[in-house]
Amino acid sequence: xxxxxxxxxxxxxxxxxxxxxxxxxxxxxxxxxxxxxxxxxxxxxxxxxxxxxxxxxxxxxxxxxxxxxxxxxxxxxxxxxxxxxxxxxxxxxxxxxxxxxxxxxxxxxxxxxxxxxxxxxxxxxxxxxxxxxxxxxxxxxxxxxxxxxxxxxxxxxxxxxxxxxxxxxxxxxxxxxxxxxxxxxxxxxxxxxxxxxxxxxxxxxxxxxxxxxxxxxxxxxxxxxxx
Numbered sequence: 270x271x272x273x274x275x276x277x278x279x280x281x282x283x284x285x286x287x288x289x290x291x292x293x294x295x296x297x298x299x300x301x302x303x304x305x306x307x308x309x310x311x312x313x314x315x316x317x318x319x320x321x322x323x324x325x326x327x328x329x330x331x332x333x334x335x336x337x338x339x340x341x342x343x344x345x346x347x348x349x350x351x352x353x354x355x356x357x358x359x360x361x362x363x364x365x366x367x368x369x370x371x372x373x374x375x376x377x378x379x380x381x382x383x384x385x386x387x388x389x390x391x392x393x394x395x396x397x398x399x400x401x402x403x404x405x406x407x408x409x410x411x412x413x414x415x416x417x418x419x420x421x422x423x424x425x426x427x428x429x430x431x432x433x434x435x436x437x438x439x440x441x442x443x444x445x446x447x448x449x450x451x452x453x454x455x456x457x458x459x460x461x462x463x464x465x466x467x468x469x470x471x472x473x474x475x476x477x478x479x480x481x482x483x484x485x486x487x488x489x490x491x492x493x494x495x496x
Contacts, residue, residue, distance in 0.1 A: 271297060271300075271460065274297075274309075274464050275466075278440050280440055281436065283440075283441045283455045284455075285472075287444075287448070287451055287457065287481070288459060288480060292461055292480075295444065303319075313329055313408075324354055327354040328407075329408050330407055330408075330409045330410075331351070331401075331409070332402070332412075333399060333401075333402060333410070342385065343383055344383070344386055344393075347397055348400045348404050349365070349366075351403070352368065371403075372401075372404040376397075376399050376400045377396065378393060378400060392419050392426070392427070395416075399430060412431070412441070413443075414443075414445065416445075416450055417446075424447075424450065455468065456468055460480070461480045
């Protein structure tokens, strides 16, 4: 259970959420996306998300979940789903298709548009899901372990895509288990009995050791994080 948590981000910020299993990382993403009830307030541009309709939230918040049930749709069709908040009577316009094409080209999967998502690699699937929230034109992107099951090259490609989105003044909040990947973020949130939020400078071996309960010497040796 998450208690007494308060933080704010600006467009262009990249927040890495870190914590032990059961600390509430996935729960936090579900709260921010309005998928579960909660006590407190979540605001976007000073407006409480509680006051918005689901359709309005979908035009602001895009979610890339960790475990996705794969239905044999074309990659292009999956990315098109990101345009549902804007579709009129479930009918897509030329503008929607142009947006989908632009999103797919941005993450480098346009050549996969006619492939089934059941036939592509884990890295290509992750890019597809990111393209979907780009087509959604989401201003706040929530990602639950976006690099899990990816090879090393795909991990860094994914992280560079996320940093590029931040340079476009989008806000990214992502859950990480890999401390090295958390170094890409501008801000860090340690979740625990007493949570800690701050700039990237709080990603120290002391804090990692305390919140993840790993020996400081091990953290310094394997992750090269300052004390």
